[in-house]
Amino acid sequence: MAALVSRPGTTTTWLNHWSLLNADWQALSRLDLIGIDGTLLQMLLAASGATVKRSSADLVLPAVLDGVDRVALVGAAPGVAARAARRLAPREVLAVDGFGELRALRADMTPLVDFDPTLVVVGLGAGLQDAVAHEISTALPGAAVCTAGGWIDQYAAAADDYFPAWVHALRLGWAWRIAHEPRRLIGRYTVDALRFLLAAPVLLRRLKALGSVQEWGVCLTTGDAKPQ
Secondary structure (H helix, E strand, C coil): CCHHHCCCEEEEEEEHHHHHHCHHHHHCCCCEEEEEHHHHHHHHHHCCCCCEEEECCHHHHHHHHCCCCCEEEEECCCCHHHHHHCCCCCCCCEEECCCHHHHHHHHHCCCHHHHHHCCEEEECCCHHHHHHHEEEEEHHCCCCCCCCHHHHHHHHCCCCCCCHHHHHHCCCHHHHHHHHHHHHHHHCCCCCHHHHHHHHHHHHHEEEEEEEEEEEEEECCCCCCCCC
């Protein structure tokens, strides 16, 4: 997956059951690769005949960053992306917060274009981050662009082991997240999970219709600079 995400000109996002419920379908249709981050979504895809490996930004980005020397981080509260940028030294990093600086960037991409990053990591909310990732990929057609959810916050806090290896192995990421952020997330894994199950037949059809379901997700484009 890291090899696909890091390919120049490729824009990647990840979906779980909650982000699929809240998807910006127009933005998704303009991306190149949609990875599957979430056991519930992966299981229902498999039940519908589409076997896809699970991946996520926190699993893939460490490998992607190994080969990158110029990175842009877009998202999180003021100051958070800057703290994450310091951890990425000696790489050159441009940090853009997800508030006033994001509004300025969407109005004028010149600072990002002039910086000319190899990789752009966009960590915003579901839907918005996909739209912004597309806008950035349009301005920087040679860069690899990927969404990252809350990864920028976790990396800035030096929480590289937010999900310990055993949590991934046992597919207990949902339980780990509820234990650490109950007020924000318990509804996502109870009420919203039920909503997803009810809407799943329609949502899965729309997702699979976007492109070709392959080993690491839904591939929307083909070509020399795109994942095959």
